[in-house]
Amino acid sequence: MKQVKPLLIRQIIHALTQLHSTAKVAANQAHATATHSESVARSKYETFGLEASYLAHGQTQRVAQLAQNIDAINALPVRYFQQADAIAVGALVIIEDTQQQLQALFISPCAGGIKVAFDCRQIEADLAIDEVMLITPASPLGAALLGKYLDEQVRVDIAGNVKLVEIIAVY
Template sequence: MDKDALLTRIISRLEDDYAAQLQAAKTAHATATHEENIPDNKYATLGLEASYLAQGYANRAQEIRHALQAFRQLTLQRFSENSPIRQTALVQLEDEEGQRRWLFLGPAAGGLRLSFGKREVMVITPASPLGKALLGKQCGDLVEIAGDVGREYEIVSIA
């Protein structure tokens, strides 16, 4: 799998998400400050609610902006089958039923899922339980994910 193309796809997705969050924040801010939403009694809270939404969208946009910066500065590492897993590793796991999943160990944006080719890739961070479980492991190692008691995953490949 081409990690350079994957990184480009992650950055593109984060840029789209950032733009969407900014637009949502602007829309909520416009609603909060619109003259029709000036409260005329203590029960008229639409403006206040919209201001909370605007702040939430702005905060999320800021988080995405930081993630974008981290991914734009990222230097991809190359891994062999014997390399220990660390940041920028693209890892394929297989569970006991033969189900496979692809994970990219990135600096931020944990939980981001995107289609890449015919596969779904999920971004995880070293701070996540799964990221912590994978750090330092190699192909063939088994990992048990916190919260998924009794379920083991084999590391099938690292790129």
């Protein structure tokens, strides 16, 4: 396990870096569209240029947020959780729902909802999970898992849908 968690963090950084690169291209394209001579309004009813500038601003904010996310993950100390440790930021948690579906979750300080390709068989041979989802403490599932322990059952209310999950592993 000591070699696996740094590998997972590298995969997360790689995924965020790819998203950052894609967002930079989109921001540059949006900026070029917003500043193009064809985008100049010829009447008060032509809003294409204004809409393009809003899009460029939003894309620029996305680029900045992704850069901050990369910095936050890079700064995250690698922590190896023991069976008796409470779940905290930096934990890789395996949960099982009532339909016996397994899910791998990384409690992250940022970038919640991003899924990263990662073969969990590297951790344990019987973990047939090929992706890890990042969740933050601010999310309903993240908040429900924080401070919990291995083998606990957790009730999670996600948009009015109550789900029961069991914590089957913490790394």
